[in-house]
Amino acid sequence: xxxxxxxxxxxxxxxxxxxxxxxxxxxxxxxxxxxxxxxxxxxxxxxxxxxxxxxxxxxxxxxxxxxxxxxxxxxxxxxxxxxxxxxxxxxxxxxxxxxxxxxxxxxxxxxxxxxxxxxxxxxxxxxxxxxxxxxxxxxxxxxxxxxxxxxxxxxxxxxxxxxxxxxxxxxxxxxxxxxxxxxxxxxxxxxxxxxxxxxxxxxxxxxxxxxxxxxxxxxxxx
Numbered sequence: 001x002x003x004x005x006x007x008x009x010x011x012x013x014x015x016x017x018x019x020x021x022x023x024x025x026x027x028x029x030x031x032x033x034x035x036x037x038x039x040x041x042x043x044x045x046x047x048x049x050x051x052x053x054x055x056x057x058x059x060x061x062x063x064x065x066x067x068x069x070x071x072x073x074x075x076x077x078x079x080x081x082x083x084x085x086x087x088x089x090x091x092x093x094x095x096x097x098x099x100x101x102x103x104x105x106x107x108x109x110x111x112x113x114x115x116x117x118x119x120x121x122x123x124x125x126x127x128x129x130x131x132x133x134x135x136x137x138x139x140x141x142x143x144x145x146x147x148x149x150x151x152x153x154x155x156x157x158x159x160x161x162x163x164x165x166x167x168x169x170x171x172x173x174x175x176x177x178x179x180x181x182x183x184x185x186x187x188x189x190x191x192x193x194x195x196x197x198x199x200x201x202x203x204x205x206x207x208x209x210x211x212x213x214x215x216x217x218x219x220x221x222x
Contacts, residue, residue, distance in 0.1 A: 017169055017212055018047055020200060025051055025140035025167065029129070031079050031152065032145040033057040033066060035094050040142055041071050054133060058088055058121040059097055079145060080123035081154040090117040098146035099123075100178035126156030135159075140167045147173065147181035153190060160194040168196060168213040177207070184211055 028044050033055040041053050053072025056079055057063045063076040078099060080086060091097045092114040102115055130136075139159075143149045149170040159165055168191065172184045188198050188211070196213040203209040 015043060017202070017210070018043055020212065021140075021167060022214070023166060024048060024138065026138040027052045027133075027136040027140070028054065028072070029126075029139055029141045030055040030072065031141070031143040033062070033070065033074060034144065035062045035065065036069075040144075044140070045071050052136065054129075056129075058123070059090065060119075060121075062094075076122070077129075078121050078123040078148075079126060079129070079143070079152040079155070080148065081125065081151045083124045083128050083155075085120050086123045088119050088121040089115040090119060091115055092117075096146060098148065098178060099151075100147045100180050102178050103176070106177040124155075126152060126160075127158045128155075130156070130159040130164075135162070135164065137164050139165045140169075141165050142169045144171045146171075147176070147178040150182035150187055150190065151180075153187070160191075163195075163215060166215050169210055170213075171208050171210050172201075173208050175207075187211065188213075 025044070025048060028041065028051055030041050030053060033041070034057070041055060044051055045053065055070055055072050055074040056077050057066065057074060058076060058078035060076055063074065067074045078086060078088065080099065086099050089098055089101065092112070096113070107113055107115070143152060145152060149172070153160070170187060172187065173181055176183065184201070191213050195216050197216075199212045199214045201209050201211045
């Protein structure tokens with residue numbers, strides 16, 4: 001039931017968000033692609049057919065399932081504040097795997113939830129990824145990485161300072177479920193340093209919502 005709720009919410013989130021984007025993104029950084037039928041990238045492509053789509057999915061099982069049908073270029077990496085090898089906790093419920101350890105209370109309250117499977121994955125920073133891709137313009141950064149959003153943003157100081165990331169959408173838990181998981185206020189204050197303002201938060205899932213940020217005037221006058 002939790003999985004069905006999340007998939008339905010993701011689809012609604014993407015459609016709702018795109019209706020409120022000012023300007024035209026040229027590149028989508030789709031961080032945390034997830035398993036089918038997650039389709040944020042397709043929603044972007046339908047609205048902006050010439051957009052360049054870059055996806056990251058560190059779960060190799062999901063990556064192998066999606067790489068052939070993904071509408072952009074998909075890489076098997078995680079996003080973190082440093083370019084390192086990290087321990088990745090695989091959930092028995094698809095879509096809940098994370099680099100962060102879960103709170104015991106969450107495990108106890110969520111019946112059947114298990115994170116005993118662990119694998120090592122390659123993580124890159126947002127700055128490293130951006131340089132590898134040639135520092136494109138007019139980037140939309142979409143992140144759904146199960147509590148690691150703040151850590152990922154900390155690895156993107158150069159690209160955030162550059163003003164090339166015009167829009168950012170992150171998923172935030174209503175109550176932190178993992179150790180070190182940020183609250184909405186923490187992310188908002190951090191992004192405000194780089195000139196981002198919160199445009200809206202949306203989504204009515206029981207455990208999370210999304211927050212959409214815009215850099216000054218996303219049409220180009222920051």
